[in-house]
Amino acid sequence: MKSENITMRMRPLLAGAAFSLLLVSGGMAPAFAETPADTLVEAWAIDDTITLDPAESFELSPAEFIGNAYDMLVRLDINDTTKVKGGIADSWTVSDDGLTYTFKLKPGIKFASGNPITAEDVAWSFERVVKLDKSPAFILTQFGLTGDNVAEKAKAVDDGTFVFTVDKAYAPSFVLNCLTATVGAVLDKKLVMEHAEATTPNDEYKYDTDFGYAWMKTHYAGSGPFSIRDWRANEIVVMERNENYYGDKPALARVIYRHVKESATQRLMLEAGDVDVARNLEPGDLEAVSKNPDLTTASAAKGTVYYISLNQKNEKLAKPEVREAFKYLVDYDAIGSTLLKGVGEVRQTYQAKGVLGALEENPYKFDVAKAKELLEKAGLKDGFSVTFDVRNTQPVTGIAESFQQTAAQAGVKIEIIPGDGKQTLTKYRARNHDLYIGQWGMDYWDPNSNAEAFTSNPDNGDDASLKTLAWRNAWDIPELTEQVKAALLERDSDKRAELYKKLQQEALETSPFVMLYQQIEVAGVRGNVKGYKLGPSFDSNPLAPISKD
Amino acid sequence: MSETAMTRREWLLTDRPQSRLQARLGRAYVAWRRFTANRLAVIGLAIILGLIVLAVFAPVLAPHSPYVGDLANARLMTPGPGHWLGTDDQGRDILSRLIYGSRLTLQVVVLVAVIAAPIGLLVGTVAGYAGGWVDAVLMRITDIFLAFPKLVLALAFVAALGPGIGNAIIAIAITSWPPYARIARAETLTVRNSDYILAVRLMGASPWRIVLRHIMPLCISSLIVRVTLDMAGIILTAAGLGFLGLGAQPPLPEWGAMIASGRRFILDQWWVAAMPGFAILIVSLGFNLLGDGLRDALDPRGSGQ
Numbered sequence: 001m002k003s004e005n006i007t008m009r010m011r012p013l014l015a016g017a018a019f020s021l022l023l024v025s026g027g028m029a030p031a032f033a034e035t036p037a038d039t040l041v042e043a044w045a046i047d048d049t050i051t052l053d054p055a056e057s058f059e060l061s062p063a064e065f066i067g068n069a070y071d072m073l074v075r076l077d078i079n080d081t082t083k084v085k086g087g088i089a090d091s092w093t094v095s096d097d098g099l100t101y102t103f104k105l106k107p108g109i110k111f112a113s114g115n116p117i118t119a120e121d122v123a124w125s126f127e128r129v130v131k132l133d134k135s136p137a138f139i140l141t142q143f144g145l146t147g148d149n150v151a152e153k154a155k156a157v158d159d160g161t162f163v164f165t166v167d168k169a170y171a172p173s174f175v176l177n178c179l180t181a182t183v184g185a186v187l188d189k190k191l192v193m194e195h196a197e198a199t200t201p202n203d204e205y206k207y208d209t210d211f212g213y214a215w216m217k218t219h220y221a222g223s224g225p226f227s228i229r230d231w232r233a234n235e236i237v238v239m240e241r242n243e244n245y246y247g248d249k250p251a252l253a254r255v256i257y258r259h260v261k262e263s264a265t266q267r268l269m270l271e272a273g274d275v276d277v278a279r280n281l282e283p284g285d286l287e288a289v290s291k292n293p294d295l296t297t298a299s300a301a302k303g304t305v306y307y308i309s310l311n312q313k314n315e316k317l318a319k320p321e322v323r324e325a326f327k328y329l330v331d332y333d334a335i336g337s338t339l340l341k342g343v344g345e346v347r348q349t350y351q352a353k354g355v356l357g358a359l360e361e362n363p364y365k366f367d368v369a370k371a372k373e374l375l376e377k378a379g380l381k382d383g384f385s386v387t388f389d390v391r392n393t394q395p396v397t398g399i400a401e402s403f404q405q406t407a408a409q410a411g412v413k414i415e416i417i418p419g420d421g422k423q424t425l426t427k428y429r430a431r432n433h434d435l436y437i438g439q440w441g442m443d444y445w446d447p448n449s450n451a452e453a454f455t456s457n458p459d460n461g462d463d464a465s466l467k468t469l470a471w472r473n474a475w476d477i478p479e480l481t482e483q484v485k486a487a488l489l490e491r492d493s494d495k496r497a498e499l500y501k502k503l504q505q506e507a508l509e510t511s512p513f514v515m516l517y518q519q520i521e522v523a524g525v526r527g528n529v530k531g532y533k534l535g536p537s538f539d540s541n542p543l544a545p546i547s548k549d
Numbered sequence: 550m551s552e553t554a555m556t557r558r559e560w561l562l563t564d565r566p567q568s569r570l571q572a573r574l575g576r577a578y579v580a581w582r583r584f585t586a587n588r589l590a591v592i593g594l595a596i597i598l599g600l601i602v603l604a605v606f607a608p609v610l611a612p613h614s615p616y617v618g619d620l621a622n623a624r625l626m627t628p629g630p631g632h633w634l635g636t637d638d639q640g641r642d643i644l645s646r647l648i649y650g651s652r653l654t655l656q657v658v659v660l661v662a663v664i665a666a667p668i669g670l671l672v673g674t675v676a677g678y679a680g681g682w683v684d685a686v687l688m689r690i691t692d693i694f695l696a697f698p699k700l701v702l703a704l705a706f707v708a709a710l711g712p713g714i715g716n717a718i719i720a721i722a723i724t725s726w727p728p729y730a731r732i733a734r735a736e737t738l739t740v741r742n743s744d745y746i747l748a749v750r751l752m753g754a755s756p757w758r759i760v761l762r763h764i765m766p767l768c769i770s771s772l773i774v775r776v777t778l779d780m781a782g783i784i785l786t787a788a789g790l791g792f793l794g795l796g797a798q799p800p801l802p803e804w805g806a807m808i809a810s811g812r813r814f815i816l817d818q819w820w821v822a823a824m825p826g827f828a829i830l831i832v833s834l835g836f837n838l839l840g841d842g843l844r845d846a847l848d849p850r851g852s853g854q
Contacts, residue, residue: 264816284817334621339638392794394813401639401799402620416799418712 035276037548038253040529043260043269044279047234053216054185056134060538061257063182065237067539068255070185070222073103073122073162074176076445081536082356082497084176088117088186088223089162092176098169098491103162109246111188112220112227119156124189126154126164128211136183139444143167143175147206173356173493177446182539188221195219225250225544234259239543251547270295270524276548277532278524283342289524296525300534301345303352303442304519305450306396308403310512312474314434317386320510321378327364327514328371329407336517339398344517349504350440350454352518354536356493357447357500361508371410383411388435389427392418396437399516403437431462431472439519440469445537447500448488454513455503456484473512480506583846590842596835603651613642615649615802625818635820638810639800643824646802650825653803654832657718657787658780664722666776669729674760674768676730677737688734694727699782700789707795714803717796721786725779732775736768770847778840781833788829804829 035041048059054066075087086092089103109117129137130150144167145153153165166175178184192212199210212221220228225245230238237257241250258275260266266278267285271292281289289295310317310326317323327348336346351358375381390400397418404414414435419427428436442449457470457477464471480503487499507513525532531545555563562579566572584590603610613632618624618640628635634643676687694702706720740746741764749763788805790796797803804825811821 282813284814288817331620338620338624390799394810397799397810398638404800405617405620405639408617418794418798420794 034273036254038251040252040255040277040543040546040548041275042255042257042277042279043266043275044257044277045261046237046257046259047261049231049233049237051217052220052228052231053134053213054182054187054222055129055132055137055211055213055216057182058134058136063538064541065228065231065239065257066182066185066222067224067541068226068543069220069224069228069239069242070182070187071224072181072184072186073179076177076180076535076537076540078533078535078540078542081354081445081540084173084180087180088122094172098172099166101164101166101172101175102157103164105160105162106246107160109223110244111191111223112242112244113188113191114244115188115190116159117186117188117223118159119162120159121189122162122186123151123154123156125185125187126150128187128192129183130154131207132211132213136181139178139181139183143170143178169489169491171488171490171493171496173496174446174448174488177356178444180539181444185222187216188223191221192216226255248544250544252543255543267524270526273526276526276529279521281342281522281524286342286522286524294527296527297522298525298532298534299342299520299522300536301353302519302521303355303445303537304439305347305350305352306344306399306437306439306516306519307350308435308437308514308516309469309473310435310514311431311433312476312512313431314386316378316380316384317434317512319378319380321374322380323510323512325371325374325378325410326407326412328367328374329410329412330364330403330514330516331366331406332362332364332516333366335399335402339395339402340517342520342522343395344519346516347518348508348515350507350511350513350515351447351450351500351504352442352536355442355445355447355450357497357504359501359504359508361505363508366406368406368409375410375412381411383413385413385415386434388414388416388437389424389433390416390418390437391421391424393421396439400437428472429467431474436473437516442537445540447497448484451484451487451500451503454511455480455507457481469513475512580846584842587842587845589838590845593835593838593840593842596831597839600651600655600832600835603648604655607648607652611642611645611648613645615641615646616800617641625814625821627818628820634824635818637807637821638814641800643807643821646807647804647825647828650802650804650807650828651832653714653797653801654784654787657714657721658783658836660718661722661725661783662776662780664718665726666729666772668722669726669731670733670765670768670772672726673730673733673735674737674764677734678741678756678760678764684734687730691727691730694724695731697724699724700786703786703790704793704795707790712795712798714797714801717787717790720790721783724786725783728779729772729775732771733765733768736771737764740764740767774840774844774847777836777843780836780840784829784833784836 044061046061049062050059051057052062052065054070057063057066072087073089074084077083077085088105088109090106092101092103094101105117105119111117126140127150129140130145131147155163157163192215195215196209196212197214198208199205201208218231225242225247226239227242228237229240230236236259239255241253260269263280263282263285266280267289269275270278270289286297290297310323312318332346346362347353348362348364349359375383388400390397400416404416407414424436427433428438440453453469455470455477456468457475458466458481460471460474460476470477483499483503487496487503490496490499521534523534528549530547530549533542533545535541561575563575566575618636620640623636623640625638626632626636632642632644634647637643672687672691676684702724703720706723707716710716710719746759746763749759787796791803791805792809794809797806807825808822814821
């Protein structure tokens with residue numbers, strides 16, 4: 001496992017060496033270091049892209065490609081991410097019983113292929129996701145869709161009207177937020193079915209067509225502002241302006257993503273002008289970029305939060321005073337200004353910034369005296385020892401070591417057990433840890449995603465079917481679980497936001513989660529690039545507004 | 550008593566020793582003289598002695614705590630007064646960490662030598678003396694261990710046992726005994742049919758007594774040389790495991806783990822990774838020089854010259 005990582009790391013080094021040779025020879029030909037005026041070139045580690053099919057893709061980099069190349073019924077409003085705006089849908093209504101959503105499509109719009117976009121395409125795209133049933137399909141199937149009923153529940157009434165029926169009266173904001181996910185992308189039925197392959201139905205897969213699954217892995221059938229022309233794994237993604245796009249035409253004719261893994265290489269390329277945007281800059285390189293007058297930086301908080309959790313199966317950690325004391329033992333300020341600089345910002349509530357109902361409060365400060373007082377109240381005046389499972393990557397190792405030092409000041413002896421991601425995660429999922437430091441990325445852009453993970457635990461038994469983060473730490477919370485369910489069904493958006501704020505406040509005070517920070521995505525951008533903006537999720541990093549001088 | 554007083558040197562070098570002790574001391578003195586004639590070997594010895602002194606007096610010598618740093622104010626400071634080798638990404642003094650790290654390095658080296666060398670010696674001498682199917686079985690097991698790359702095998706053991714310095718030592722020991730077994734077997738084969746062994750056997754000594762008392766002592770000198778030369782490799786393996794996060798647990802100042810955590814700053818704060826790198830280099834070099842010197846000094850074939 002680890003040795004594999006070494007070879008993986010060596011490759012970019014070699015590439016970097018080869019590249020610096022290129023730089024030397026390029027110095028003699030100045031035209032080398034200049035990208036065309038109508039083309040944006042980005043350097044980004046895109047090795048997590050394994051498919052371009054919206055029904056299957058659930059990784060970070062393809063979310064950006066799909067987000068720009070496909071259109072959904074509704075999209076996140078990038079200026080206020082607690083709201084949605086129309087994508088393919090012009091308008092929508094929700095029935096009084098909260099079960100039926102009727103979408104009116106924008107008239108006269110076309111796919112990149114020239115085929116018209118109809119409600120039939122939307123219904124078929126939903127059907128395809130549900131029947132293929134790949135990892136992101138749960139975002140749609142949680143509304144009660146199955147292979148048998150999807151034709152009824154997601155239905156085209158006429159060419160311009162799509163009706164979506166859900167199984168409970170969910171909050172409309174929840175349903176609409178889920179539809180902004182890449183899995184809700186609308187596909188060109190005619191084009192895809194031309195490439196569909198016949199399959200033999202069996203017990204696991206009951207349908208006689210693959211819905212173009214094999215073809216869609218590497219091809220494109222969408223209607224976004226850009227079309228995907230080419231993808232070569234671990235090498236390049238080429239996107240071109242979609243001339244049939246119904247909205248404002250992008251200023252750029254072409255966007256090219258080059259796979260560059262090492263931060264230092266990206267920095268060199270950006271400084272030389274070989275790329276316009278560098279996406280994986282580490283703190284040191286980012287600092288150098290921000291000091292360069294030819295370059296600017298862009299950043300946005302993403303929907304991934306990091307936390308230390310206390311297993312409630314451990315009697316000492318289960319005491320409420322201990323849970324609170326631990327929240328006073330993290331040196332938030334020092335970590336924020338050093339280890340997290342450029343990669344994250346301190347955040348003590350579990351909802352990501354920018355999502356509906358996110359609570360903006362960071363009440364805890366590093367305070368040994370206060371923590372000691374709480375530990376004394378818990379009857380642990382002389383401190384105690386616990387183990388701490390830590391994945392051996394940065395910045396979590398650094399944070400864990402810092403926490404080890406600060407906790408020692410209150411007499412809490414922490415033994416760090418390093419391991420690779422799989423080892424620590426397996427132990428965590430089996431509830432065999434004491435302390436664990438982990439990250440949690442939102443599954444879809446709605447507060448329910450994190451509320452369910454952190455403050456819902458329907459069954460605390462060892463063989464529970466739903467294993468949320470609260471379950472993993474054996475935090476038994478029947479009341480909060482009910483509140484999460486209630487929030488999901490609250491149809492008034494403002495009231496719903498209040499419910500989530502209440503949940504976060506409660507978690508802030510009593511939960512076994514010491515929330516640490518929210519991840520920030522940063523990019524180094526050349527000065528002549530205008531309108532470059534990063535959104536809160538990877539499918540909301542828009543390319544359309546970008547232009548170059 | 551009848552003779553006039555000899556100088557101590559003459560007493561040691563006499564070709565007619567009066568007692569066993571005198572003969573042994575004389576041999577040791579000759580070996581020591583040969584060893585000190587090799588200047589590089591003396592440098593190696595000095596480095597190792599220096600390492601031992603550092604390890605023993607670490608609490609006195611280290612200017613700061615190796616475990617507690619000032620994250621907010623003293624992170625990644627350049628080498629200079631106050632922190633002679635700079636500070637790392639947790640604001641800890643690198644010099645202090647290196648000094649305390651010498652304890653871990655020494656611990657690894659000594660324990661691996663103590664565990665691996667006797668195993669190898671026993672397996673090799675038994676295989677060589679017994680011959681037949683015992684030899685075949687023991688040597689095929691040795692072959693199997695030799696067929697694995699050492700670091701990969703150590704990685705597998707650590708992954709199975711769990712990370713930690715104790716498990717790393719066990720893993721390295723398990724992977725480093727086969728070469729000793731081979732050497733011991735080769736030495737045994739050259740002496741097993743000698744007249745003195747036959748004489749001991751005629752006197753009724755058991756095979757175990759012969760192996761333990763009459764064969765092993767002859768293998769030891771070449772084994773010591775080999776172990777000393779291997780110590781550099783052991784240090785590197787331990788550092789490699791530490792680098793991969795499978796050796797010492799944080800915050801232990803293991804040198805390999807220190808390089809791993811400093812690697813991220815190699816462009817802008819080179820000293821974080823370079824200082825432990827130098828430490829490993831110097832100590833490995835010390836063991837290699839010492840091993841070379843010992844080989845020249847202890848090699849019985851070179852003794853007549």
